[in-house]
Amino acid sequence: MPTPSSQDSFLDTNLAAAFPILQQKIYQKSLIYLDNAATTQKPIQVIQALQQYYEQYNANIHRAAHTLSSIATRNVEDTRAMIQQWINAATTEEIIFTQGTTAAINLVAQTYAKQQLNAGDEILISLLEHHANIVPWQMLAQEKGVVLKVIPVKTDGTLDMDAFDQLLTAKTKMVALVHISSTLGIINPIEQIIQKAHARHAVVLIDGAQSIAHMPIDVQQWDVDFFVFSAHKAYGPTGLGILYGKKQYLEMMPPYQGGGGMVAHVTTHQSKYQPLPYKLEAGTPPIASICAFQEAIRFIQTIGYTKIQKIEHALLVYAQELLQKIPAITLYGTTDVKKKIGIIALNVQGMHHLDVGLLLDARGIAVRTGLLCTQPLIDYWQVDGMVRISLAVYNTFQDIAITVQALKNIIQKHGT
């Protein structure tokens, strides 16, 4: 199997070297990690930053009376400022730390939407959504009588924009949409959607869990109202998510949780809340993860999105080309590489996705299988699961070549 030649000079970088886990063996085979949409691995800088935090300045933040606390507080705020610049938010007050994408979406559903939407108002989601962008709205629908409408997809998995135009009405008060499908890798035309939604005075939340590590984000240019993502899917530590919200919306929101750090004045009968962003951050945040996330951002920025996209695009093109040549493999969704990032969902004819996953695993290749937390989309294809290959910037042509060869062997032995 030929691998692309060295004319692609941008491929020289051995990014994997910075990732200790990738130097590991699984069943005596080198680990090939292709489950990046679930969580990415972490470069050594991030791991060391965690260690540094705990060995040098671990302390609780806010109202600091001592040096460690002061250093920790400054580091947390530095991360906030880095994120603000990274995604081009207008101010640091618009950056809220949460436990993850899921917590961030629930926060918006339970504060902004719960307060602003009334029974009969409509929320638009799509068939591409991750469960994290379905269930919170269902829970709200149940509680408040708002109505959940679903933008269908076309047979190639892309959003049905005609249907969107039909579904978007004066009743639509909120559009909650995934930026990039975690199952198919398809990039939604969010700029167009935001424009249309705004023309109808609907507020837009974009689930950027799958975009943050793979393409530049510009919340102001897109004029998006809420944008959410998880640190652990962008080379950062677990337990941390980011909610970006336009200040005007965050300000009108009631607090989500009550506790230390989010209050300015407390008596037993009532409390005055802190200004943004603290109003929405109750209790001790995941301080170590916040501090170490700086290094993940730095990792991404040092490579640069241009190069990241170039590498991942080349890997995707290569992988799809090889996979399309295997008759026993069904690929789901469009294979148009202009419309997607490095996520490939497939099934092997006559084999169960779980068996394929386990057989790949025995060869040291980590992929995800099953419903992929997007059951409505999987149901749409009328299968009971898929095998998902998802790429990160440290993956190599060799990773792809070995994986495709493994799939071929598996098909030869066990396929029908």
Added chain:
Amino acid sequence: MPTPSSQDSFLDTNLAAAFPILQQKIYQKSLIYLDNAATTQKPIQVIQALQQYYEQYNANIHRAAHTLSSIATRNVEDTRAMIQQWINAATTEEIIFTQGTTAAINLVAQTYAKQQLNAGDEILISLLEHHANIVPWQMLAQEKGVVLKVIPVKTDGTLDMDAFDQLLTAKTKMVALVHISSTLGIINPIEQIIQKAHARHAVVLIDGAQSIAHMPIDVQQWDVDFFVFSAHKAYGPTGLGILYGKKQYLEMMPPYQGGGGMVAHVTTHQSKYQPLPYKLEAGTPPIASICAFQEAIRFIQTIGYTKIQKIEHALLVYAQELLQKIPAITLYGTTDVKKKIGIIALNVQGMHHLDVGLLLDARGIAVRTGLLCTQPLIDYWQVDGMVRISLAVYNTFQDIAITVQALKNIIQKHGT
């Protein structure tokens, strides 16, 4: 200043050696860390466990198709089982991972209490509460019209049990009480309170944020309904809290957040939830912190609560004796060492608590000052803040001696 003699043989252990941060210098002075009620430092085992997680088996959990994910999943469940045994819960289903104590209390307020309590029902808290156990109930009171009642304290800071007996009526549906005051170190008689509350059919939540690291917890013996704490206050990583709940209550609770991992079946119009504990854990949890928390529990268990209590008690006795001899120092709350753990709140006559804190910090001594997230209690003493010294098992008599000497110097120079 004499320090206790070597007859106290249990003091030989140099526990501080396991804590890299304690080997540090602050302004050329060795760090003396006395802000343990805010967060404890972490032994090297915990830091290494985090590193191991990220270098060897970082992966997203649940529905694992590959080895790393399988190892991570097993480790997360191992932590759950360890916690279950540690606090003597009946089953692992009763252990829920949250972001912290604050998130755990908010969860109970927004699910159990919101569903089960009606307008006019009463919730009892106390004047000793941390903001985390005040504000969530205020928010609920506002939303649902339930009534918040406050158990007062006596002049020595202990709970006014006569008042409690009066306040506990047929209207009381919930008692939410701190186990150990984070400001005064006072241990509340929770067994007696739970019994009385149960006799009135009120459900009891105990905020164990300050007890978990300092005394053995037995949720079944106490028959407590909900018990909450944070890993970071018990030698564990940041970003992780534990909610223990009796299965019967957790089962009747609706989910708090929606997302991946907590659903068994999802269509766009409705979802079926997972059984406990997953129903209450939406999204990717703080996996690294959960895995590394095992080492914190092991640290505590290896020393053993008996020895921990002995060490901390001896330190407390020593510190209080020295401090009581300084006329310019006011101590708050009872100094009866049978009723409290190693937390001491004080003020220096004629000096602002912030100045005292900063002057101690310049000497390498970390204490907390201000409202200490317990404003109603601070207001009760009619001051605008306190200086808080809070101990952990790695503190030493020398730490105390140096701190007291520093306070004396400060008073000499700047006190009135």
Added chain:
Amino acid sequence: MAHDIALTDILQRRQKIMDAFQFLGEDQQAKLEYLMDLGEALPSLTAAQRSEENKISGCMSKVWLVHREEKGVLILAGDSNTVITKGLLSLLIQLYTHQKPKIIIDHDFSWLQTIGLYQIIGAQRANGFAHMINRCKMVALRYYKQKV
């Protein structure tokens, strides 16, 4: 591969399974292939037998177990929509079919640790496997109780 019901002694059957895995040593891939071979060899159930009632819940894949009693011993058959799980089920049937209920009830499964199965099938599937074992024991218990 037919089940060797000639070996009536459950300990002998166990040994046979242990030998097979021991032979494969540390080669996880080979163990998995072996499980798949077992799965492919296990006869499928009829559509009617793959009923809700016969389904074992708690597994990642769909698993069905059918059973009947014949002259004091239990006769088991099963199916799954994934080949590897079918292989696991096959191991169980290999061990348990044509055994007396009491023997099935009493059999201790801790030896499974030694063949490295849990490593290769992973925590989640090991969990599912435990559900299969449980179902077998429950079935055996039911027959046993009917008799006494």
Added chain:
Amino acid sequence: MAHDIALTDILQRRQKIMDAFQFLGEDQQAKLEYLMDLGEALPSLTAAQRSEENKISGCMSKVWLVHREEKGVLILAGDSNTVITKGLLSLLIQLYTHQKPKIIIDHDFSWLQTIGLYQIIGAQRANGFAHMINRCKMVALRYYKQKV
């Protein structure tokens, strides 16, 4: 310690402050004590002057600033409930009192980094200090606008 208003040049005043801190070197404790000395030396305001209106919000402790204009220069005084903050305020007043509004507006505070103040007072207080600086500049701006 009275303010050396003889030094009209703000750069000279700045140099004086820098010299004092430079002299204290790396001794953070000494720097803090020096700030406290400054704070203790700064005359207190009257209860009436410690009004809501004169209060600077955003500081950890309570801080008040009063001001008046005299012959084209601004005259500042202030107070705080904590001695160290009062010391910080004293530094600011030392620098700004009896200066022309325009000079106060234009003064760049980045040199503060060099004296290690932020390290010793911590992030939160540095934030409060920034609020004090801001208030001074706002006051100066108001007088300046009135004039032009």
